[in-house]
Amino acid sequence: MTDLLTPLFGGVALLADPVLWALVLIGTVFGVIVGAMPGLGTTLAYGMVLPFTFVMSPVNGVAFLLAISVGSQYGNSIPAILMGVPGSPAAVLTVIDGQKLHKRGQSGLALGVAFVAALGGQLASIPMFVLLVVPLMGLAYSFLYPEIFALYFLGMIALVSLTGRNVVKGLVAAAFGVTIALIGLDPINLTSRLDFGFREIRSGFDEVAVVIGLLAVSELFRSARQVFQWGDVTGEAKAARFPSWKAIRPSLPAMFGGTIVGTIVGAIPGAGATPAAMVSYQQAQLFSKHPEEFGNGSIEGIAANEAAQNASNSGELIPTLGLGIPGSGSMVLLLAALNVQGFVPGPNMVNAAPELLYASIAGLLAATIFLLLTGWRMATLMLKAVMLDRQVVLALSLAVVVLGTYAINTRILDVFVALVFGGIGYVMLRYGYSTAAAALAVFLGGEFERNLRIGLNFHDNDFFAMISRPITATILAAALAIFAYGLYRQLRNRRNKDEAPDQSISSPG
Amino acid sequence: MDRRLDLIVALAFAAFGAFVCLQASTIDTGVMRDGVGPRAFFYGTGALIAAGGLWIAARRLRLWTVSGPEADDDYSDDEAGYPASAGRAFAIIGLSLAYAVLFNPLGYLFATPLYVGGVLFAFGKRSLLHLLVTPLLYTASSYLIFAQFLNVRLPVGPLTGLFRDLGWIIL
Numbered sequence: 046m047t048d049l050l051t052p053l054f055g056g057v058a059l060l061a062d063p064v065l066w067a068l069v070l071i072g073t074v075f076g077v078i079v080g081a082m083p084g085l086g087t088t089l090a091y092g093m094v095l096p097f098t099f100v101m102s103p104v105n106g107v108a109f110l111l112a113i114s115v116g117s118q119y120g121n122s123i124p125a126i127l128m129g130v131p132g133s134p135a136a137v138l139t140v141i142d143g144q145k146l147h148k149r150g151q152s153g154l155a156l157g158v159a160f161v162a163a164l165g166g167q168l169a170s171i172p173m174f175v176l177l178v179v180p181l182m183g184l185a186y187s188f189l190y191p192e193i194f195a196l197y198f199l200g201m202i203a204l205v206s207l208t209g210r211n212v213v214k215g216l217v218a219a220a221f222g223v224t225i226a227l228i229g230l231d232p233i234n235l236t237s238r239l240d241f242g243f244r245e246i247r248s249g250f251d252e253v254a255v256v257i258g259l260l261a262v263s264e265l266f267r268s269a270r271q272v273f274q275w276g277d278v279t280g281e282a283k284a285a286r287f288p289s290w291k292a293i294r295p296s297l298p299a300m301f302g303g304t305i306v307g308t309i310v311g312a313i314p315g316a317g318a319t320p321a322a323m324v325s326y327q328q329a330q331l332f333s334k335h336p337e338e339f340g341n342g343s344i345e346g347i348a349a350n351e352a353a354q355n356a357s358n359s360g361e362l363i364p365t366l367g368l369g370i371p372g373s374g375s376m377v378l379l380l381a382a383l384n385v386q387g388f389v390p391g392p393n394m395v396n397a398a399p400e401l402l403y404a405s406i407a408g409l410l411a412a413t414i415f416l417l418l419t420g421w422r423m424a425t426l427m428l429k430a431v432m433l434d435r436q437v438v439l440a441l442s443l444a445v446v447v448l449g450t451y452a453i454n455t456r457i458l459d460v461f462v463a464l465v466f467g468g469i470g471y472v473m474l475r476y477g478y479s480t481a482a483a484a485l486a487v488f489l490g491g492e493f494e495r496n497l498r499i500g501l502n503f504h505d506n507d508f509f510a511m512i513s514r515p516i517t518a519t520i521l522a523a524a525l526a527i528f529a530y531g532l533y534r535q536l537r538n539r540r541n542k543d544e545a546p547d548q549s550i551s552s553p554g
Numbered sequence: 555m556d557r558r559l560d561l562i563v564a565l566a567f568a569a570f571g572a573f574v575c576l577q578a579s580t581i582d583t584g585v586m587r588d589g590v591g592p593r594a595f596f597y598g599t600g601a602l603i604a605a606g607g608l609w610i611a612a613r614r615l616r617l618w619t620v621s622g623p624e625a626d627d628d629y630s631d632d633e634a635g636y637p638a639s640a641g642r643a644f645a646i647i648g649l650s651l652a653y654a655v656l657f658n659p660l661g662y663l664f665a666t667p668l669y670v671g672g673v674l675f676a677f678g679k680r681s682l683l684h685l686l687v688t689p690l691l692y693t694a695s696s697y698l699i700f701a702q703f704l705n706v707r708l709p710v711g712p713l714t715g716l717f718r719d720l721g722w723i724i725l
């Protein structure tokens with residue numbers, strides 16, 4: 046208990062510093078703006094402001110960067126709900142349910158649930174982060190390739206329910222994503238695979254560029270099919286009332302589940318907010334009393350997605366601070382900022398400098414409090430954005446996506462990759478191949494194979510020995526249990542639909 | 555939805571899957587051997603894509619013979635009551651690829667207004683405000699923010715020498 050309370054009190058004590066508050070304020074607003082702009086994500090935002098952190102104290106620098114993460118994960122949901130344009134790939138599932146509610150005139154409900162879920166997910170994940178980071182430092186050497194393989198296997202299970210209405214098309218999309226993820230160097234022999242002699246893709250495609258293409262660019266291309274104004278479709282949504290507690294309450298279990306899943310998935314190196322949101326959406330659908338509402342304006346879907354995205358901020362910090370292993374691109378930059386300040390990333394970093402842990406808590410906490418006070422106002426201000434010319438917003442969004450993708454590595458190849466996968470994603474969207482499944486597979490596929498093969502090598506290619514390690518076996522059993530339960534729920538739902546043919550949703554052939 | 559196009563997409567996926575399987579057989583197996591090997595995952599995903607594509611295509615053909623080329627399932631999510639144009643979407647995809655091609659040789663400051671103006675033109679905008687003022691304002695403001703304030707190195711094409719002389723870019 047002392048292990049938990051000391052960092053929490055340490056973090057709260059730092060909130061007495063007005064400079065920290067000022068930086069958190071700037072960071073959160075900057076994060077919300079960057080998050081709301083298509084193609085610009087947390088990693089890019091970190092890259093933009095990194096040089097400024099060199100002149101800050103380490104505590105203020107960490108708090109400032111984490112405030113950007115909190116703002117960014119909330120900001121991406123606002124244009125997703127109001128305009129159907131995901132601020133970042135992680136918000137693509139918010140588009141599906143949020144836009145449906147917005148079109149039904151329930152913008153306040155969609156924005157309100159997203160707001161409460163983002164705050165709730167962020168706040169609840171902070172004690173989870175503290176609870177996990179301290180023991181994880183002790184577990185650093187028992188969480189090896191087989192255990193990480195098991196975690197990726199858990200993520201792969203989520204692919205099944207992201208397949209959409211046509212399961213075969215969804216599986217084809219997922220296999221396509223895995224194939225794209227595998228292109229590049231073989232993880233064991235480092236020989237090139239399917240690069241066709243192109244030096245530029247010898248190490249594979251940039252995952253972020255592929256996912257931006259599949260999720261964000263494809264959606265913009267699809268939106269370009271039609272010319273109309275948002276106001277014509279949704280009416281003049283100049284004001285939205287904050288939903289009542291009664292309206293929000295049904296989404297609380299999904300929010301809670303999203304927080305847990307977001308923190309855990311966020312903690313897996315290489316995962317981050319997008320897989321966290323997708324896996325959480327799947328779990329919420331699995332355990333929902335109304336799974337048929339998912340994709341048709343489900344507040345549980347929005348809640349799970351938003352809570353998971355913000356919770357993943359805390360999750361990503363677990364391996365970053367606990368083990369010195371950055372969980373995502375933005376965490377690489379956080380460690381880079383700390384490195385410049387003289388800290389040595391590794392399992393002993395937090396033991397040597399506990400103030401970094403306190404600063405993380407202070408940054409996450411202060412940004413959440415600041416969002417609590419201003420987040421709803423920001424969302425309602427954005428309501429006026431639906432009065433903007435839709436076609437101009439789409440054209441500028443495309444230009445910003447190109448600029449943002451280029452800025453990640455200042456490489457034009459990434460722009461080509463995002464645009465080509467945007468075109469492929471557009472065709473997939475049009476003909477019912479789930480881009481969400483493909484994108485999640487891109488994130489998981491490479492690491493799934495790598496951890497499986499290196500794990501097998503560790504056990505002389507004895508698969509049973511590998512999966513019977515205690516932690517690995519526990520995670521795999523949990524994954525299989527979730528899969529079996531999901532299958533049972535799907536069969537039960539199908540049987541219920543068959544028994545009530547009037548309400549059935551036709552399954553495409 | 556037009557079953558013919560759905561059939562073409564399914565067959566394209568099937569062909570891609572077969573291609574992946576074929577290419578996988580050419581991957582160098584390397585010196586270090588493991589239980590899975592560098593080809594196995596490609597064989598697995600390639601086979602799944604090929605089989606899935608063929609299954610969808612066969613099902614489409616069967617339904618086509620029963621009820622004609624139009625299927626009642628629609629994945630487009632288009633807004634009802636507004637005409638949709640695949641041609642416009644593909645024109646914008648083409649413009650975007652052209653923008654990427656011209657990004658380095660023309661430079662950001664010349665390629666971007668052309669691109670934004672082109673996309674707005676494809677959307678049917680014809681006013682000076684949309685075709686000239688908006689693209690120029692966006693280009694200037696985004697360049698200032700990204701290149702000058704945030705130090706993102708954006709190519710300036712033929713202006714490189716001038717900007718270097720003025721000290722606006724270092725490399």
